[in-house]
Amino acid sequence: MILLLTSDPRDDPDAADAGTADWLAHLERAMPEETIHTVWTHYDPADIDIAVIVQPPPGSLAHLPNLVWIHSLWAGVETILADETIPPDIPIVRLQDPHMADTIAEAAAMHVLALHRKMPGYRALQDQHIWRDLGYTETSETRIGILGLGLMGSAAARVLAMLGFQAMGWSRNAKAIENVESFTGDGGLADMVSKSDILVNLLPLTPQTRGILNRELFAMLPPKANVVNLGRGPHLDDDDLLEALDSGRVGHAALDVFQEEPLPGDHPFWDHPSITITPHVAAPTGRLTGSRIVAANVRRYRADGNIPEAVDRRLSY
Amino acid sequence: MILLLTSDPRDDPDAADAGTADWLAHLERAMPEETIHTVWTHYDPADIDIAVIVQPPPGSLAHLPNLVWIHSLWAGVETILADETIPPDIPIVRLQDPHMADTIAEAAAMHVLALHRKMPGYRALQDQHIWRDLGYTETSETRIGILGLGLMGSAAARVLAMLGFQAMGWSRNAKAIENVESFTGDGGLADMVSKSDILVNLLPLTPQTRGILNRELFAMLPPKANVVNLGRGPHLDDDDLLEALDSGRVGHAALDVFQEEPLPGDHPFWDHPSITITPHVAAPTGRLTGSRIVAANVRRYRADGNIPEAVDRRLSY
Numbered sequence: 170m171i172l173l174l175t176s177d178p179r180d181d182p183d184a185a186d187a188g189t190a191d192w193l194a195h196l197e198r199a200m201p202e203e204t205i206h207t208v209w210t211h212y213d214p215a216d217i218d219i220a221v222i223v224q225p226p227p228g229s230l231a232h233l234p235n236l237v238w239i240h241s242l243w244a245g246v247e248t249i250l251a252d253e254t255i256p257p258d259i260p261i262v263r264l265q266d267p268h269m270a271d272t273i274a275e276a277a278a279m280h281v282l283a284l285h286r287k288m289p290g291y292r293a294l295q296d297q298h299i300w301r302d303l304g305y306t307e308t309s310e311t312r313i314g315i316l317g318l319g320l321m322g323s324a325a326a327r328v329l330a331m332l333g334f335q336a337m338g339w340s341r342n343a344k345a346i347e348n349v350e351s352f353t354g355d356g357g358l359a360d361m362v363s364k365s366d367i368l369v370n371l372l373p374l375t376p377q378t379r380g381i382l383n384r385e386l387f388a389m390l391p392p393k394a395n396v397v398n399l400g401r402g403p404h405l406d407d408d409d410l411l412e413a414l415d416s417g418r419v420g421h422a423a424l425d426v427f428q429e430e431p432l433p434g435d436h437p438f439w440d441h442p443s444i445t446i447t448p449h450v451a452a453p454t455g456r457l458t459g460s461r462i463v464a465a466n467v468r469r470y471r472a473d474g475n476i477p478e479a480v481d482r483r484l485s486y
Numbered sequence: 487m488i489l490l491l492t493s494d495p496r497d498d499p500d501a502a503d504a505g506t507a508d509w510l511a512h513l514e515r516a517m518p519e520e521t522i523h524t525v526w527t528h529y530d531p532a533d534i535d536i537a538v539i540v541q542p543p544p545g546s547l548a549h550l551p552n553l554v555w556i557h558s559l560w561a562g563v564e565t566i567l568a569d570e571t572i573p574p575d576i577p578i579v580r581l582q583d584p585h586m587a588d589t590i591a592e593a594a595a596m597h598v599l600a601l602h603r604k605m606p607g608y609r610a611l612q613d614q615h616i617w618r619d620l621g622y623t624e625t626s627e628t629r630i631g632i633l634g635l636g637l638m639g640s641a642a643a644r645v646l647a648m649l650g651f652q653a654m655g656w657s658r659n660a661k662a663i664e665n666v667e668s669f670t671g672d673g674g675l676a677d678m679v680s681k682s683d684i685l686v687n688l689l690p691l692t693p694q695t696r697g698i699l700n701r702e703l704f705a706m707l708p709p710k711a712n713v714v715n716l717g718r719g720p721h722l723d724d725d726d727l728l729e730a731l732d733s734g735r736v737g738h739a740a741l742d743v744f745q746e747e748p749l750p751g752d753h754p755f756w757d758h759p760s761i762t763i764t765p766h767v768a769a770p771t772g773r774l775t776g777s778r779i780v781a782a783n784v785r786r787y788r789a790d791g792n793i794p795e796a797v798d799r800r801l802s803y
Contacts, residue, residue, distance in 0.1 A: 300748035
């Protein structure tokens with residue numbers, strides 16, 4: 170029996186956009202043969218063998234004695250890995266949604282194209298009623314460095330290469346993607362970053378990648394390079410970014426994720442002329458496609474007992 | 487012998503970015519076997535058989551008794567067609583630069599993606615320090631109507647289809663482009679426009695297309711549709727656009743071209759919250775690739791006397 174738990178499990182089930190209610194409706198349509206409980210329904214905790222979760226509060230799963238595995242509906246699992254009430258031997262499966270990868274690749278392409286075509290500069294000129302050509306660098310001469318070549322980073326790299334950019338990607342293991350130069354290791358990171366006119370972060374958040382967008386890394390960038398953070402807020406050192414923007418080391422930053430979300434109203438990012446803010450919308454989880462992927466994984470487990478490939482707790486992804 | 491004439495032929499030949507000097511350097515490199523004159527050099531007007539032009543002032547070519555044909559370095563030829571000092575039997579060849587088509591297709595993709603991902607809305611929210619998800623419509627459910635399927639419109643349609651949009655195009659004759667729905671005629675225009683969540687204009691400017699972006703056309707759009715004008719300024723009725731934006735018929739407009747350029751400092755477009763202005767930079771003419779195309783056309787003419795396909799004066803393109 171399945172228990173669905175979301176970040177705000179007690180939200181109003183009648184609200185049109187309630188996360189829990191909407192996910193429940195999609196999951197029930199995708200696997201009508203399953204009984205799916207939520208905090209609104211009465212269930213015996215001992216009956217639950219699978220938990221389907223969207224960033225639930227820590228401790229939410231501690232009352233389930235017979236829990237076998239957990240399916241996260243988010244690609245990021247740092248919150249659930251930090252929940253010490255979950256025994257480390259319970260597999261955590263994250264949603265690997267190729268559709269979501271396409272959506273985040275689209276967001277990456279949008280931000281890269283806007284920076285490449287100097288839209289923040291033209292926006293500032295428009296505010297001043299100034300007609301001025303800011304020049305154009307050929308796409309084929311513009312180098313995009315992508316941090317992370319997982320499902321999302323690879324999708325972004327492919328789209329950017331297809332658009333004619335010089336696409337490069339950095340990952341733990343070398344990746345062979347057509348027209349995308351692969352970099353690995355600390356040396357590879359420095360090498361790629363030093364050539365990145367636009368740097369796009371799509372890394373998972375792990376102890377190794379936390380704070381990777383910092384002063385040392387910005388110092389390796391070409392002058393006036395642009396930074397796009399579509400990963401996680403804690404990848405970025407906020408103060409180091411502000412310093413790099415003010416010194417001109419970084420030209421512009423497009424940020425979709427933040428240390429604290431919602432971004433506090435008094436955060437200096439809001440009013441910075443060289444920062445574009447979007448409210449964590451790069452990869453809206455497709456509830457339709459996401460539910461279908463979960464249903465397929467649950468059915469396979471019911472049929473043969475096989476749990477999909479789980480998160481490697483050592484690597485945190 | 488060739489005469490090169492630009493919009494400001496007397497600009498300083500020593501200036502770094504002087505249009506004439508820079509074009510001359512590129513053209514001489516591309517066809518070193520040709521003698522190319524400009525207003526700075528002494529030549530016998532009777533020796534000139536080919537004029538290579540970039541929007542020269544009307545009457546500039548009237549002194550050339552033996553002119554055989556004209557090669558425009560611009561894709562748009564409305565200015566030269568309006569010059570009554572040029573005999574109508576002199577063929578005018580316009581630059582058909584696939585590279586420039588790629589560059590304008592990139593600009594179309596950039597504007598469409600920014601509108602699709604609601605960037606003007608997020609920009610306004612950032613100004614107010616408001617964190618709010620504006621929602622996401624699937625790319626596969628978003629319909630882009632492209633006015634004009636010439637070299638530029640076709641390139642834009644292909645890129646947009648590749649990015650996953652429902653791409654549609656309207657042209658004089660039906661066009662077969664993979665994954666792009668083709669519309670023709672007045673009925674086809676109304677049909678396509680009524681389905682266009684984002685309408686992109688890439689038409690040539692002709693008596694038939696002048697003012698096509700007007701009240702009647704905006705009234706056919708779905709409510710809150712977005713408009714992107716990358717064609718020519720006179721395609722758009724400025725007052726009708728302002729009315730359509732204020733009534734909510736059009737949600738946002740991204741404009742690269744204007745009736746008067748530079749756009750006058752007191753024009754109401756500058757401060758309109760639902761207008762994005764770029765200063766005619768969608769398709770910077772690639773001087774390197776443009777010069778090579780001209781050189782190839784000139785060489786073919788010298789070899790066999792064949793003049794490349796010229797503009798049809800009845801159609802104006």
